[in-house]
Amino acid sequence: MDFSNFLLMGQEIGLIVVFLLLFSYDIIGSEQSKNRWFHLIACIEFAILTIWGFVSPLPAGEAFGGMFVTSDLTVLMKNILNIATLIVFLQAYSWLNKENPVRRSEFFTITLVTLLGMYLMISAGNFMMLYIGMETASLPMACLAAFNKHKEKSAEAGVKYVLISALSSGIMLFGLSFLYGALGSFYFSDLTLNVVGEPLTILGFVFFLGGLGFKLSLVPFHLWTADVYEGAPTNVTAYLSVVSKGAAAFALIFVLYKVFGGIEVVWQHILWWLSVITITLGNLFAIRQTDIKRFFAFSSISQAGYILLGIIAGNAQGMEATVYFIFVYLFSNLAAFAVISAVEHASKGNTSIAAFNGLYNNNPKLALLMTFAVFSLGGIPPFAGFFSKFLIFMAAGSVGQYLLVFIALLNTVISLFYYLLIVKAMFIKKGESDAVAHFSSDIYNRISMLICLLGIFATGILWGVFSEQYF
Amino acid sequence: MIKVEYYLIISTLMFFIGIFGFITRKNMIAILISLELVLNAVEINFAAFNRYLYPHQLEGMFFTLFGIAITAAESAVALAIIINAYRSIGNININNMNKMKN
Structure with missing residues (x-):
């Protein structure tokens, strides 16, 4: 065996090293030292990994006979996931250290394992690798959803997530078995030459897309999303809504472009309908939510519809727009979750939208950050969300999908309405006596808010500078 | 020799019985x-396709083995x-998993 193959897996090995370091510190460290240093060390180690991914020139190529593929684009995608995970780690400080310090390290190690699974999904050059990566990502994720052991809602979220994800991977595998029957290989490079519009191939593709649609929470497969997002701990919800969804979208891009490029007409037609109903239903259901985490669950469903809009274009422009959209979505959504977790912690676990009433009076900075975040999610010009939506619409328009772009634009208006409901709660509604009093969040959460704020403002302008490097 | 169709009929039946049971x-x-x-x-599908359509390779069988292992982890x-x-x-x-119904 040629061990030089492992040189291509730089980021995976780095992640495993971080995992092992944290794991051994958890075993050998004393309680006092862990209480004091564990969170700091975890964040620093992961930050080093993130920065290393950006600065070190990682080689591109294929390893293990085409099983594992890495390129500049996969490195960029993994870096995006790294940033999001780092922000989630920073936000988790209050929750982990005040509520369950004993199980603090479990959160980090389990999250790192799911991240490894997502790396494998993105770098897969073979459907078996994709499947293993997906299971490595989704099984520990179910444990994370059930992390708050003593809360009924959390247990319920865990049950729903694990059953639905097992069912979705079963459906996906059923599709894969038909693809294997029709084409006789699992390697993307072999399949891409042979995929023509045979009925068995299309049947396999539809089942496969159904399975992946569960992970992305597209609309016919979205029913688990709201319950799991509401029941899971807030920081896990942030992780689910950004990192997990982003990784599934990246994997979908690669599979569609590399393997099913030959039946582009078929999947463009399917994705057209999926994205229309995903955006519309996600928006309509978001309006009537009263729980903020449920609200952001439906908001993230409609954002997944916009991601599909970029994928439909089927060319390099669409790919760039999609990656950029996820990059911006990361900062906007995590900024919102930073505020949600801070408010939830200050109000002793209240996650209803009513907890935000009068937030501007007592905590003006948090209210402003939340406003920026929802404006960016809705796509209002000075913020990065506008640029990302613009690129997505341009990519879809470049292949003549004008009707789709028009429907998406109408939906943007609806989404502005419900995003403004939160702004209204924070600025106009006067909180009763139960309004959240003035509080200062911990230093880690502040850093995460700062990163998100920088991201919301800077990524819109800086993307043009860096995009030539990758596409 | 048993034809490949019979395996496919059995596996499709099992699949949809499973979906029905899940619901x-x-x-x-x-x-x-x-x-x-x-x-x-x-x-079953993977193994049957491998055995009948592509007998010169083992990819389907390996997928089956990996699938069994991952399924075991999943049920655990x-x-x-x-x-x-x-x-x-x-x-x-x-039916009692309804704390978040509103």
Whole structure:
């Protein structure tokens, strides 16, 4: 065996090293030292990994006979996931250290394992690798959803997530078995030459897309999303809504472009309908939510519809727009979750939208950050969300999908309405006596808010500078 | 020799019986058993396609082996989570998983 193959897996090995370091510190460290240093060390180690991914020139190529593929684009995608995970780690400080310090390290190690699974999904050059990566990502994720052991809602979220994800991977595998029957290989490079519009191939593709649609929470497969997002701990919800969804979208891009490029007409037609109903239903259901985490669950469903809009274009422009959209979505959504977790912690676990009433009076900075975040999610010009939506619409328009772009634009208006409901709660509604009093969040959460704020403002302008490097 | 169609009929039946069970069963353990039916149907498919259509290679068989291992891990995690739910809710009837219904 040629061990030089492992040189291509730089980021995976780095992640495993971080995992092992944290794991051994958890075993050998004393309680006092862990209480004091564990969170700091975890964040620093992961930050080093993130920065290393950006600065070190990682080689591109294929390893293990085409099983594992890495390129500049996969490195960029993994870096995006790294940033999001780092922000989630920073936000988790209050929750982990005040509520369950004993199980603090479990959160980090389990999250790192799911991240490894997502790396494998993105770098897969073979459907078996994709499947293993997906299971490595989704099984520990179910444990994370059930992390708050003593809360009924959390247990319920865990049950729903694990059953639905097992069912979705079963459906996906059923599709894969038909693809294997029709084409006789699992390697993307072999399949891409042979995929023509045979009925068995299309049947396999539809089942496969159904399975992946569960992970992305597209609309016919979205029913688990709201319950799991509401029941899971807030920081896990942030992780689910950004990192997990982003990784599934990246994997979908690669599979569609590399393997099913030959039946582009078929999947463009399917994705057209999926994205229309995903955006519309996600928006309509978001309006009537009263729980903020449920609200952001439906908001993230409609954002997944916009991601599909970029994928439909089927060319390099669409790919760039999609990656950029996820990059911006990361900062906007995590900024919102930073505020949600801070408010939830200050109000002793209240996650209803009513907890935000009068937030501007007592905590003006948090209210402003939340406003920026929802404006960016809705796509209002000075913020990065506008640029990302613009690129997505341009990519879809470049292949003549004008009707789709028009429907998406109408939906943007609806989404502005419900995003403004939160702004209204924070600025106009006067909180009763139960309004959240003035509080200062911990230093880690502040850093995460700062990163998100920088991201919301800077990524819109800086993307043009860096995009030539990758596409 | 048995034709490949018979294997496919069996596996398709198993798959849809599994889906039906997943939707209609009320006990979470029974739902888990239905999931196993779904995944085993898929593995029969892989093995049959490999044996009949591509006898010169082993990819399908290997996928089956990996699938079995991952399925085992999946049921272990699912059982642990179901036990956790049992501890906090008191039974494993799926109808009681409705704390977030509004």
